[in-house]
Every structure is written in C-alpha cells, then in structure tokens.
Amino acid sequence: MKYQKILLAYNGSQEGKRALFECAELAEFHHAEIHLLAVASMPPSLFLTEGFVPEELLEEEKKRTQLVLDEGTRSLTEKGFKTSGHLAVGEPVEEICRVAKDLGVDLIVVGHNQNTSFAARWWKGSVGASLLDYSPCSLLIALSKPK
Numbered sequence: 001m002k003y004q005k006i007l008l009a010y011n012g013s014q015e016g017k018r019a020l021f022e023c024a025e026l027a028e029f030h031h032a033e034i035h036l037l038a039v040a041s042m043p044p045s046l047f048l049t050e051g052f053v054p055e056e057l058l059e060e061e062k063k064r065t066q067l068v069l070d071e072g073t074r075s076l077t078e079k080g081f082k083t084s085g086h087l088a089v090g091e092p093v094e095e096i097c098r099v100a101k102d103l104g105v106d107l108i109v110v111g112h113n114q115n116t117s118f119a120a121r122w123w124k125g126s127v128g129a130s131l132l133d134y135s136p137c138s139l140l141i142a143l144s145k146p147k
Helices: 014-030 055-078 092-103 118-122
Strands: 005-009 033-040 083-089 107-113 138-144
Touching (some): 005 014, 005 092, 014 033, 014 055, 014 107, 055 083, 092 107
Parallel strands (some): 005 033, 033 083
C-alpha cells in the first residue's frame, strides 16, 4: 500500500516522539503528507456538575496542547518535512478518528508504551471504545521498548 497522507496523533511524550520518528521515516519513503494532531482533553474530574468545563481551564489546556503541537511540527520541519498541525478539543479517540476521516488520511500513527498507563488515553474512548474499533484507515502503533 502507498500512503499519501499520514496523521500522527502527537502528545509530546517519549512514545509520541518515537512515533514522530517512525512517521517521518514512512512519510519520506512514501513521499506522503504529514499531519500532526494534538488533542486537548479535560479529565472528567474537572467537569462541574452542570456538565461543562470552566473556560479558563479549557483555555489553559488548549495553550499547553498547542505548545506540544508546535514542538512536534517544528521537529518535523527541521527535518525537512512539510507538516500541517491540527489542534482538536475533545475525547482523543473520537477526535483522532474525526480528523483522520476529514483529512482523508491513509494511515494513523500513534505511540504506545506497554508499561505506562499515560498512553492508555489513546486507546480508551468515553464509552470504552478503542481506536482500533473506530479508525477509518490503517493504524501504526509505534511501540516503545520496555526497559
């Protein structure tokens, strides 16, 4: 299969940086476009009983996520890749699938470390659905080796 558009779900973690490296290698081989996606999400404990997140907290999370996105985009640009950055707000699995479908990507790349629960946010949706179940295209999981 020839990949023309690749979406990297990037969170700035070590796993995410490994995925960024693998994504760059694949994009170079396939002469593919790279799209980076960072998702600003709020832990359920921050939702108020009325069901909304205070605007200040959401804005802070968006700023933090934008910095992560900028770092990933800059890293790829410095390697000579033309990269588009996308910031989404919501549940990571839902947003990854939505953006992948909207952009018409051929491949989603995510990083994962089997020894940490931090990366688990990529795999569990609000109703326990996984990215594997809802991905509109092929999925590459860049695994970090356990130490």
